[in-house]
Amino acid sequence: MMGSTAGVIGLGDMGSGLAKNLLKAGFTVKGFDISEKRLGDFAATGGTPAASVAQAGEGADCVFVMVMTGAQASSVILGGGGAKGLKDTMPPGSAILLTATIQASEVRDIAAGLAGSGIHFIDTPVSGGFPGAQGGTLTMMAAGSDAALEKARPAMESVSATIHRVGAEAGMGQTVKACLQSLIGSIFTATFEASVLAAKAGVDAEALFKVVSTSSAGCGAAKTALENIIDRKFEGTGSHINTMYKDMTIAMDLARELGVPLFTAATAMQLFQAGRTKYPDGDNWTVTRVLEDIVGAELSRKGAGS
Incomplete structure (x- = not known):
């Protein structure tokens, strides 16, 4: 996807695979992780390290959020504690893809926090583990609007071999x-x-x-x-x-x-x-x-x- 920019928040076993396959598909990829080593490894593969979550969202067409907990996902997307989140820097019409596995109720709270921002939100946990993430063969369980899925489909197809739409409402993916x-x-x-x-x-x-x-x-x-x-x-x-x-x-x-x-x-x-x-x-x-x-x-x- 020449000219398209994607972000990845969380560059561990799963997130590093997302980034690798987005790069392979031709996206410009910005990434953020609290680990300096992971950021260094990401840069070595051709990615662009960001200094913050907010910076990773600037100008991005879509951003994947691959963190561990609901609290982390909320902080990354909505901001908090004086730090800006993706909501504050991503342009209207862009899409956030929550690929982490958290509670459905936590996802619904995040979706409510994004209301009125003009940013699409897709609740899409994945299956396939480390091999699927690294190989670009993940199964995605996506819940989101028609417009959101249309916007994010090229990025989703870059990291997934099978995309299932499991609903329209946030939380159904989880x-x-x-x-x-x-x-x-x-x-x-x-x-x-x-x-x-x-x-x-x-x-x-x-x-x-x-x-x-x-x-x-x-x-x-x-x-x-x-x-x-x-x-x-x-x-x-x-x-x-x-x-x-x-x-x-x-x-x-x-x-x-x-x-x-x-x-x-x-x-x-x-x-x-x-x-x-x-x-x-x-x-x-x-x-x-x-x-x-x-x-x-x-x-x-x-x-x-x-």
């Missing part, structure tokens, strides 16, 4: 993401448990992986989890346990608000709680180590055993 994460988290923890059962029973790791991969259970979530387990990759895979734990708490909060029992997801969340307490620097798969410690066996390509 609601769909909460439902999705309750399922993914449950698939993960069921896979963790199955791997430990196999380990204790003396099953060959490679054999189990091949069977799961070619069965009806062999979805992307289960295969990714099992492969990381048998390769003993519990850190640095781009799927930190804190993110999944946060997402599961969002799903459980939504369920409590609506009076919906989520028995399986609740158990999964507690397993992630155990994992992040015991191994706070680990990725999702590290929950398996908690179970392995209990039974005294582990599954690896080198063979199951104690």
Whole structure:
């Protein structure tokens, strides 16, 4: 998109992928992160570091917001504490794309704060994790007006292989993401448990992986989890346990608000709680180590055993 300018707020595992693929598509990309190292890495790829959130929004056609919490998203977009937000510097007719996963109620509050600004707002959490972000193959769950989606579509297509419009109202994107994460988290923890059962029973790791991969259970979530387990990759895979734990708490909060029992997801969340307490620097798969410690066996390509 020659001549178009995009911004990215938050240049971590996910945001750096957004920026990379926007640059690849021909956008001029301005980025901001509180980490000087991330800003340096971003500049090395051809991006333009901004000195502040507000500066990243100046003259931008669209800005992606990839932060961790609702409070951070609100501060970035609406400003606060004496600092300007994107609302203060982005031109009318531009679009803000909230790709972070936060509470639907927080998104609705942000949308209300943008009312009258002339800036389009798209609530569009993503799925696909680190590989999807870096590879430009994310799935987007977008909620926004026709005009907003039309404005942002070239940028969205640069970072996503599949764009689903899940509604027009802010908050619906996050609601769909909460439902999705309750399922993914449950698939993960069921896979963790199955791997430990196999380990204790003396099953060959490679054999189990091949069977799961070619069965009806062999979805992307289960295969990714099992492969990381048998390769003993519990850190640095781009799927930190804190993110999944946060997402599961969002799903459980939504369920409590609506009076919906989520028995399986609740158990999964507690397993992630155990994992992040015991191994706070680990990725999702590290929950398996908690179970392995209990039974005294582990599954690896080198063979199951104690």
